[in-house]
Amino acid sequence: xxxxxxxxxxxxxxxxxxxxxxxxxxxxxxxxxxxxxxxxxxxxxxxxxxxxxxxxxxxxxxxxxxxxxxxxxxxxxxxxxxxxxxxxxxxxxxxxxxxxxxxxxxxxxxxxxxxxxxxxxxxxxxxxxxxxxxxxxxxxxxxxxxxxxxxxxxxxxxxxxxxxxxxxxxxx
Numbered sequence: 001x002x003x004x005x006x007x008x009x010x011x012x013x014x015x016x017x018x019x020x021x022x023x024x025x026x027x028x029x030x031x032x033x034x035x036x037x038x039x040x041x042x043x044x045x046x047x048x049x050x051x052x053x054x055x056x057x058x059x060x061x062x063x064x065x066x067x068x069x070x071x072x073x074x075x076x077x078x079x080x081x082x083x084x085x086x087x088x089x090x091x092x093x094x095x096x097x098x099x100x101x102x103x104x105x106x107x108x109x110x111x112x113x114x115x116x117x118x119x120x121x122x123x124x125x126x127x128x129x130x131x132x133x134x135x136x137x138x139x140x141x142x143x144x145x146x147x148x149x150x151x152x153x154x155x156x157x158x159x160x161x162x163x164x165x166x167x168x169x170x171x172x
Contacts, residue, residue, distance in 0.1 A: 050142065050169070051122050051129040053115075055102075062108035063115070068100040070138065096139055098131065098169040105162045112151075112160040119147050119165060128172045141172040 048055040048065050055065040075091040102119075104112040121127075122144045131142045146168050153162040 046132075047134065049132045051127050051144070053118065053122075062105070063110050064103040064105075066101050066103065068098065068133070071097045071099075095171040097171070098138070098142065100167055102165040102167060103162070104165070106159075107161070112163040116149060116160075116163060116165065119144070119167070123147055131169060139171055142169040143172045144168070145170045 046054045046056055048068075053063070055063050073094040075094045076088055077091055078086040078088050080086055102115075104110050104115045106112055123146065126143060128141050128143045130140070131138045144167055148166040150164040150166075151160055151162075152164055153160070155161050
């Protein structure tokens, strides 16, 4: 019986996970594939990532990110002219900001208290990192300027079962 040749997959590894770039067929042909970010530990598809936090939705686990909003603006000034209307002058682009809500639910495999501590550490230590939506890098580098925590479900003994976090990122 002849052995079947398996497809070879060209893979590059990074801190954020595994990137699959191309499939090499047994005939030697290379076919480009869309690049997908995976969690290297569990092989799950990532929706977004920032500072080591990967947001997933899969059958067994989920760290939800919703209501992602980006604000882009310009800096303007106005010059007063006696007897006439003011003149506006464009000074340049202003810093962008991102805001979103994170839902951490213990039923989906995440420990809310541990994840909240990690988010607090990112804010208080002033960590700066790139923000990815899928494989698309949004802007340059970002800093998490503030978070607002809401404890939705607390069990007997003070165990947090579900929490919501509103996060604001500003361009660095």
